[in-house]
Amino acid sequence: MFQGVTVLKAVKLGQEGAVPLKSARLFFDVSERVKMTLESYFGLDAPLYFSYSHLVCRSAIAEKQEEREDLSHAVHADNCLLVSELNECVKEPPAYTHRDFSAILYLNDDFEGGDFIFTELDAKTVTAEVRPQCGRVVGFGAGKENPHGVRAVTKGQRCAVALWFTLDPVHQEKERIQAEEMLRMFSTPVNAEFMQKEVSETPEPQQATPALAAQFSADQGFVETKSDDKPAEKGPDAAADSERDKTETKPVKTKTDTKAKAAPKAKAKAGDKAKTKTASKPAAKKDGKQVKTQAKPAVKKDAKPAAKKTVKAAAKTDSEKDSESDKQEL
């Protein structure tokens, strides 16, 4: 079972006083930050546009939880319809074919189960696992090279912001523009200083200003980027994290042919198997130094959004419905 809320819905709830307006703003701002991180990490030379954003919480169902093998979110790809029996993914409507990149920002970790997994196209062979942690982001190309799903949540509630991005401005999320206008009318940005800085300077991945560090620490999060299955170059402060990551992000299999080694500024494609993640940190770093030192993500050099396939479309999968069907829910 899950419940979701879009940015616009969150802002409206904030306006009504049902939730603190600053929480709605945080939702907005933090997703902007994720967008910038992806652009930087994948070395994109064109901007990403939000195509859909929602905050989703999944709860354990009231059933026997032992030895559960089912998934809270079936294995799928975000811009094509996965036909696992054929090892195919059909990039045609009703799939959201305009999605080029996806990101999931985890908001809590006090639940059991709910691990994020990447699989092969067979939807069975697990290639990597990510343990959700507050402030951690997993970012990936939205296409057939990244089938993924969520293991059953067996205890508690798992909340995450799911974001999909497009390179095509035609498909940008109109609701988000409305939400931005409302936020502009109702309050000043929590991290205005940071956002201005980011816009005026080309952002380096993980370059945190004190304002950003404070912002993230308020939410127990902190940005760190690296491939999940290739250790990124790390600065001296990163040891504790890398130790933790060993246990929490488990690449099951390394696909060296799809793994990237290129510089962060290389042109990237949605088909890139490299992942981005944000790991939580205990406290804000005043100088933002360690953030900077870790910004050597591995990305594929010749990356471009995968070519459109002309295969007959299948019915919309449950997971696709999941992704965008709950606009009205809280």
Ligand SMILES: O=C(O)CCC(=O)C(=O)O
């Ligand atoms: O919640 C997650 O970790 C993944 C969600 C997802 O893949 C989706 O909504 O398309």
Ligand SMILES: [Fe+2]
């Ligand atoms: Fe997905």
